[in-house]
Amino acid sequence: MNDVTAFRTPGSSGGLLDVWRRRYLLRLxxxxxxxxxxxxxxxxxxxxxxxxxxxxxxxxxVIGVFLKMNRNTENYGxxxxxxxxxxxxxxxxxxxxxxxxxxxxxxxxxxxxxxELFPVASxxxxxxxxxxxxxxxxxxxxxxxxxxxxxxxxxxxxxxxxLATFALGLGLIFGALNVLYxxxxxxxxxxxxxxxxxxxxxxxxxxxxxxxxxxxxxSLYQLNPLTSVVEIFHWTFWFPTTNxxxxxxxxxxxxxxxxxxxxxxxxxxxxxxxxxxxxxxxxEL
Amino acid sequence: MTAASTxxxxxxxxxxxxxxxxxxxxxxxxxxxxxRTFQGRRRDLSERFVALDNITFSVAEGEAIAxxxxxxxxxxxxxxxxSGVMGADDGKIAIRGRxxxxxxxxxxxxxxxxxxxxxxxxxxxxxxxxxxxxxQYDKIVAFSEIEEFMDTExxxxxxxxxxxxxxxxxxxxxxxxxxxxxxxxxxxxxxQKKCLARIQELRQEGKCLVIVSHxxxxxxxxxxxxxxxxxxxxxxxxxxxxxxxxxxxLNTRGEESR
Numbered sequence: 001m002n003d004v005t006a007f008r009t010p011g012s013s014g015g016l017l018d019v020w021r022r023r024y025l026l027r028l029x030x031x032x033x034x035x036x037x038x039x040x041x042x043x044x045x046x047x048x049x050x051x052x053x054x055x056x057x058x059x060x061x062v063i064g065v066f067l068k069m070n071r072n073t074e075n076y077g078x079x080x081x082x083x084x085x086x087x088x089x090x091x092x093x094x095x096x097x098x099x100x101x102x103x104x105x106x107x108x109x110x111x112x113x114x115x116e117l118f119p120v121a122s123x124x125x126x127x128x129x130x131x132x133x134x135x136x137x138x139x140x141x142x143x144x145x146x147x148x149x150x151x152x153x154x155x156x157x158x159x160x161x162x163l164a165t166f167a168l169g170l171g172l173i174f175g176a177l178n179v180l181y182x183x184x185x186x187x188x189x190x191x192x193x194x195x196x197x198x199x200x201x202x203x204x205x206x207x208x209x210x211x212x213x214x215x216x217x218x219s220l221y222q223l224n225p226l227t228s229v230v231e232i233f234h235w236t237f238w239f240p241t242t243n244x245x246x247x248x249x250x251x252x253x254x255x256x257x258x259x260x261x262x263x264x265x266x267x268x269x270x271x272x273x274x275x276x277x278x279x280x281x282x283x284e285l
Numbered sequence: 286m287t288a289a290s291t292x293x294x295x296x297x298x299x300x301x302x303x304x305x306x307x308x309x310x311x312x313x314x315x316x317x318x319x320x321r322t323f324q325g326r327r328r329d330l331s332e333r334f335v336a337l338d339n340i341t342f343s344v345a346e347g348e349a350i351a352x353x354x355x356x357x358x359x360x361x362x363x364x365x366x367x368s369g370v371m372g373a374d375d376g377k378i379a380i381r382g383r384x385x386x387x388x389x390x391x392x393x394x395x396x397x398x399x400x401x402x403x404x405x406x407x408x409x410x411x412x413x414x415x416x417x418x419x420x421q422y423d424k425i426v427a428f429s430e431i432e433e434f435m436d437t438e439x440x441x442x443x444x445x446x447x448x449x450x451x452x453x454x455x456x457x458x459x460x461x462x463x464x465x466x467x468x469x470x471x472x473x474x475x476x477q478k479k480c481l482a483r484i485q486e487l488r489q490e491g492k493c494l495v496i497v498s499h500x501x502x503x504x505x506x507x508x509x510x511x512x513x514x515x516x517x518x519x520x521x522x523x524x525x526x527x528x529x530x531x532x533x534x535l536n537t538r539g540e541e542s543r
Contacts, residue, residue, distance in 0.1 A: 011369025
């Protein structure tokens with residue numbers, strides 16, 4: 001026998017690289033997840049349109065009409081929705097990735113797999129749900145005379161990449177911790193409640209600077225990668241539908257780069273935490 | 286056919302000084318932890334026990350060994366260390382080639398998917414590539430003998446059919462190291478016989494086999510070497526007949542001491 005494969009320690013893995021190596025399995029896991037989610041439902045994927053649509057209508061009337069944001073912000077509907085899609089993707093990806101290891105306990109306990117597969121699958125499933133929302137947003141944009149530049153389109157794509165990286169990084173950290181203490185999934189729900197309000201989704205950045213000035217608190221506010229991604233989406237989807245009178249948030253480019261750096265650091269930390277705790281998953285579940 | 290000589294080049298599994306502790310936490314509640322800490326009984330919160338203590342052995346290509354011992358002796362933990370599901374706290378475990386096993390075969394099955402989809406998913410979980418699954422697909426279906434239910438969702442299967450399908454995938458994964466935990470719980474007698482024949486076949490193909498079972502007749506038929514574990518300690522590593530004799534001896538002594 002000319003078998004020259006070397007000895008290796010079972011269960012040692014290349015982390016996220018192994019997910020790429022096992023991408024066929026990843027595809028099947030995503031398929032399974034989607035099947036399970038919509039199993040036995042009449043509307044099926046239609047539900048992924050329903051939730052943001054209802055959310056949009058509620059926010060539009062409460063904040064746009066009752067609280068009169070419509071008056072100050074041109075095309076407030078587009079402004080609102082381009083932020084909502086960011087938050088919806090982030091919430092779904094982060095919270096499902098956090099639960100992904102505990103939800104797949106049967107597999108984790110019995111068979112060795114690169115466990116990063118589960119959070120990655122959760123993030124991709126969230127992307128599948130993001131697409132219909134994006135289509136709805138684009139229809140709204142075209143209806144309002146959207147004329148984006150190539151740079152704005154590229155910025156939107158890059159912004160999404162930063163968002164997905166950030167969600168996956170956090171998902172890896174909290175997914176691993178959640179195996180040890182189930183408190184973390186509740187903590188994540190709490191973080192997500194705050195997250196929607198801690199970025200300029202429902203309001204504009206000018207209201208924030210009016211309230212807290214442009215000091216260190218404002219810098220802190222902008223260091224949140226979600227804030228940068230929301231502003232990038234505004235710049236890509238909302239700004240090209242307006243007459244351009246509303247000033248884009250200052251230093252958006254710089255904060256976008258910072259957001260990318262923060263997200264990559266979080267992803268690195270996530271991978272490290274995950275590797276560190278991975279060996280304990282089977283016995284803690 | 287058996288490679289009795291454990292020549293270094295032919296080793297598939299090497300376990301050296303493997304130790305595994307388990308910590309049983311009685312509570313995770315913050316309230317309890319605070320109270321116990323104030324009472325100075327922090328230690329009561331968890332219990333540590335040794336599941337495996339300094340285990341060393343190796344298994345060569347084409348060799349079939351049995352892990353024997355009573356419930357809780359550490360057999361399944363050892364299998365989990367070899368498969369990589371758990372890591373050892375101390376010592377080193379090295380394997381060469383691909384591991385797959387008949388360990389809780391139903392774990393990779395999903396009720397909402399059809400039989401066909403489950404073959405692909407389960408095959409991929411057990412480490413097969415898309416091409417390998419496609420090549421083996423007809424054999425897997427034929428082995429399971431439930432061709433007509435391939436497009437039915439697995440949740441409508443009887444428990445026997447469910448296990449047949451899971452088992453059929455598992456025995457067609459073509460690994461280098463095959464781990465088997467309590468196989469005889471599967472299906473009716475003809476199907477059991479077929480499974481055993483398939484395992485025999487794998488062995489003749491030169492796969493490395495590690496079997497955990499309480500069925501000593503089956504074990505003596507399939508393996509030539511046995512390792513006896515007792516409360517995480519390795520009692521012996523030798524010819525299967527001697528291992529079985531020792532185990533029976535331990536069992537009767539265990540009963541007397543009750």
